[in-house]
């Protein structure tokens with residue numbers, strides 16, 4: 140009997156996990172199914188580019204996984220029953236149920252309106268493709284001089300504000316940041332950010348809390364109105380509610396709580412990777428929702444599953460940060476070097492070289508996903524019935 144591995148979500152981390160498992164396990168021993176709502180892989184890290192009218196290369200999942208032994212199933216996951224070991228899906232052929240022996244939960248995240256009044260009605264977002272396409276259509280209809288406010292001074296907000304300002308110099312673009320602009324960056328990084336925003340004509344509102352969004356403005360907690368024909372909400376991500384509705388142990392954020400091997404602390408036959416996982420990184424800090432930590436977490440999960448199924452040695456993939464790569468339009472960027480636990484150090488790269496470096500990182504990440512089994516040494520080991528049975532049991536601490 141084949142061991143059934145179901146991977147939910149074919150974003151960066153789900154696709155990498157599925158591809159790596161295919162390279163680690165013998166085809167006759169396992170049936171790997173990768174479930175995704177959309178038929179192609181979406182480069183989420185480029186959603187601000189999509190929103191500003193740039194064309195992204197289509198990457199159909201069927202082509203990416205052809206010949207790998209991974210079966211791609213295009214369907215929307217509607218629920219997980221972690222006790223019955225089943226997943227409910229709905230797709231072109233109606234509703235269905237998938238049974239698994241090992242589950243990898245990698246459904247990623249979406250935008251986080253944080254319950255701020257008016258966001259649902261008036262704000263735009265770029266956490267995923269539908270949102271980015273909606274914003275793209277709206278931006279295309281804006282006339283010269285109209286106003287755009289990006290709410291959120293984190294990495295996504297910075298990238299969005301710069302990209303929009305560069306692509307549409309005729310618009311009046313502003314950013315509203317809860318803290319000081321780029322507070323967490325090195326002095327060199329902060330200075331560069333201010334220089335670029337000044338050059339691009341981005342108005343910076345710092346230390347402001349946006350309390351509500353209206354059709355033509357955002358209103359801050361102290362009652363100040365900032366004109367906004369378009370509000371882009373970029374204050375962080377929130378996970379999909381599916382995990383929270385299961386018996387899996389989840390954090391307050393709704394992320395599945397996992398151990399160092401990315402295995403659920405409550406259900407040993409379930410793994411969670413990427414944005415959907417609450418995993419501790421260096422400094423005992425939760426991993427940031429990012430490809431930067433999601434990718435090694437996917438490697439770790441795949442290798443841990445393979446090791447447990449085949450009786451191999453449990454891997455210890457180092458999950459740490461090296462830098463924060465920020466695009467500031469297509470011609471400028473900032474590579475902030477950080478400590479293993481994501482704190483900025485003095486060193487930072489800026490300007491065109493940083494933009495080029497960031498582009499290489501994005502291309503490399505997409506290449507790794509689009510060629511899921513290429514370049515990875517095959518170490519296929521047989522799955523034994525004994526190992527498969529004991530893989531769903533937690534080892535003594």
Ligand SMILES: Cc1cc2nc3c(=O)[nH]c(=O)nc-3n(C[C@H](O)[C@H](O)[C@H](O)COP(=O)(O)OP(=O)(O)OC[C@H]3O[C@@H](n4cnc5c(N)ncnc54)[C@H](O)[C@@H]3O)c2cc1C
Pocket residue numbers: 147148149150151152153174175176177180181183184185186187214215216217245246247248265266267295298379412413414415428429430431432433464465
């Ligand atoms: C504009 C932007 C810029 C970013 N820039 C960076 C950056 O520079 N560096 C960095 O490290 N991170 C960056 N990030 C964050 C990064 O994109 C995410 O952390 C990363 O995509 C998470 O990977 P994931 O596999 O967990 O989820 P995702 O990549 O979101 O993949 C989830 C997959 O699950 C699918 N899915 C979701 N719900 C369902 C369902 N119900 N049924 C079936 N399928 C479903 C989705 O279609 C998707 O394919 C950026 C994000 C954005 C939005």
